[in-house]
Amino acid sequence: MKILAVSALLCAMMALTTAAAVAEADPEDAETAELDVVKRTHCHSGWKLIGHRYFFYVAQHLTWAQAEKKCVSLGGHLASVHSQWEYHQIRSLIKAQSHGHPAAWVGGTDSCQEGVWRWSDGSCFDFKQWCRGEPNNGLGTNQDCLQINFSCNKCWDDLWCHHRRPSVCVRKW
Structure with missing residues (x-):
């Protein structure tokens, strides 16, 4: 190393x-x-150019807040996703780095206002790939953070932020 x-x-x-x-x-x-x-x-x-931004897969299992802090330390934020093509590319990055399809954190959260999803990088939340019935807020138990590659459908799910997951960072250059 x-x-x-x-x-x-x-x-x-x-x-x-x-x-x-x-x-x-x-x-x-x-x-x-x-x-x-x-x-x-x-x-x-380890940064991969996807469109006009660079993405980085962090294999370490962290809470959502720890993952965001890690991404900030690398000069970015947890990833925002803005199109189906970009989502497919991010999933391909995860597969290449992990040799699988693990659920992973990206920068979506509704912790500031329940039901209003925002990206931690401040960009517009203009694309969604929620699994059927999601986000469901854990049936009223404050699931405020967004994981991708959820279930066999590899879609988005809201989850409790204290769970530990690998993550994907994004950075502009």
Whole structure:
């Protein structure tokens, strides 16, 4: 694990040095060089580009709040989902990383106002993939956090936030 971290750090330093040299030689190419650096360095650290955002699977089983804190420490938030295509891609990421289809936390919560779902990254809650009969609030017992890959239908379910699940983070670059 330490060798991988050192290799990633070394790769990032080399890429940044290259970007700095390009920027000095031609300032107009500086922004393009920076974007190339980000793409090269983050593909090695486990982030996967899906659409215009990067996603990261966290295999560690955490509560929803711990998972959000972990994602924030990585520079993002628990993932928001905005289309069927994006949901399919996130499920593919989970499958590739876990070699299965475990239920996992994403950033949906209605803890601020019951029945009003929001994403922890602040984006619009404009897509839903709820399982039939969900969200059901645990029949009145405050299930305020969103898990994906639920049941054989691999849809969304509201769950008590203290349960431990792997999770998916999202970050823009």
